[in-house]
Amino acid sequence: MFIQQLRWSRKTTIGVSLVAAAVGLAALVAVLMTGTGGTTIREANAVIDTGNTAAASGTPKVDYMLDLRTGVTTPLPDPIIVSVANFGRSSHTKYAASRDGTRLAYVGFGDDENPQIFVTGTDGRAIRQLTHDAREAMSPAWSPDGTRIAYVGYGAKWTGNARHLYVVDVDTGVSARVTGATGDVWSPQFTRAGTSILYTGGTASSPVVMIVPAVGGRSRVSLEPDDGLNDTGNASLSPDGSLATFLASGWPKKEKHHCGPCRFVANADGTHRHVLGGECWGSSPAGTWSPDGRRIVCSDDINSIVVVDVATGKTARVAEGQSAIWLDRQTLLVDVA
Numbered sequence: 001m002f003i004q005q006l007r008w009s010r011k012t013t014i015g016v017s018l019v020a021a022a023v024g025l026a027a028l029v030a031v032l033m034t035g036t037g038g039t040t041i042r043e044a045n046a047v048i049d050t051g052n053t054a055a056a057s058g059t060p061k062v063d064y065m066l067d068l069r070t071g072v073t074t075p076l077p078d079p080i081i082v083s084v085a086n087f088g089r090s091s092h093t094k095y096a097a098s099r100d101g102t103r104l105a106y107v108g109f110g111d112d113e114n115p116q117i118f119v120t121g122t123d124g125r126a127i128r129q130l131t132h133d134a135r136e137a138m139s140p141a142w143s144p145d146g147t148r149i150a151y152v153g154y155g156a157k158w159t160g161n162a163r164h165l166y167v168v169d170v171d172t173g174v175s176a177r178v179t180g181a182t183g184d185v186w187s188p189q190f191t192r193a194g195t196s197i198l199y200t201g202g203t204a205s206s207p208v209v210m211i212v213p214a215v216g217g218r219s220r221v222s223l224e225p226d227d228g229l230n231d232t233g234n235a236s237l238s239p240d241g242s243l244a245t246f247l248a249s250g251w252p253k254k255e256k257h258h259c260g261p262c263r264f265v266a267n268a269d270g271t272h273r274h275v276l277g278g279e280c281w282g283s284s285p286a287g288t289w290s291p292d293g294r295r296i297v298c299s300d301d302i303n304s305i306v307v308v309d310v311a312t313g314k315t316a317r318v319a320e321g322q323s324a325i326w327l328d329r330q331t332l333l334v335d336v337a
Contacts, residue, residue: 077124105140134158236285278315287325
């Protein structure tokens with residue numbers, strides 16, 4: 001999931017929310033559905049071990065859950081699929097899961113005919129529209145305690161073209177703006193303690209990773225270009241807060257090739273940066289890291305979902321789709337559009 005926000009020096013412009021293409025508009029759900037579940041990706045378990053087997057064909061044509069242990073795919077419940085199918089194209093993150101994996105926040109077409117944030121259980125019951133942004137609410141990210149959701153939007157009254165970062169109370173639906181009047185924002189993620197929010201700020205041509213108090217206040221740079229890099233973006237922190245992964249472009253001093261862009265892993269303060277192996281580009285910061293912090297999920301440039309072992313750099317193409325997030329340590333939610 002990622003495109004127009006960040007100009008990288010490669011054939012494809014890759015945005016900081018996802019990677020390689022915008023979210024497509026789904027057609028009739030009945031036509032797109034390929035079944036009610038039980039499709040198996042060939043040797044999915046072996047994929048994780050060997051890192052060299054592409055996902056088999058025959059995966060659902062709608063967004064689905066993938067069990068990495070068995071390779072079984074299960075389409076999301078129909079109520080969620082129908083709601084998401086009414087949502088148009090966007091370069092922003094579409095899904096986020098609560099820390100316990102039982103609740104989803106997603107972007108659907110609201111009652112005001114604008115993209116809005118909805119919440120529901122993973123069973124598709126009790127769907128509720130949470131935001132009422134004047135133009136669009138995008139890129140949801142849950143707080144660790146599940147009481148708040150950060151998102152990118154324009155506010156209750158659309159007064160300009162700049163996006164800002166908001167936090168909405170899940171129980172009351174009341175939103176509060178937390179970023180200032182300048183710049184633009186993408187890709188939010190709460191920190192481990194839930195007291196701050198990491199996001200990509202700056203401009204489309206010169207992005208930089210920022211951090212801001214979750215209650216609002218002054219933003220500061222968290223991961224800045226350095227060591228030969230021209231920009232930073234699409235960043236997320238590991239579950240324990242010790243590591244960060246991000247996209248950057250330029251000529252990293254410790255590498256022998258140009259990054260346009262490359263995915264890096266570093267300490268949370270940006271030190272000890274190194275390129276992560278494989279074609280691992282954009283990700284959803286709200287769901288990049290596995291709960292145990294050992295793997296990340298991202299997308300490559302051929303419509304594949306890639307899982308990377310952070311310690312070894314070993315990669316595995318495990319599914320077809322535009323992006324994915326972790327629901328638990330062995331389950332991915334795959335966005336096929």
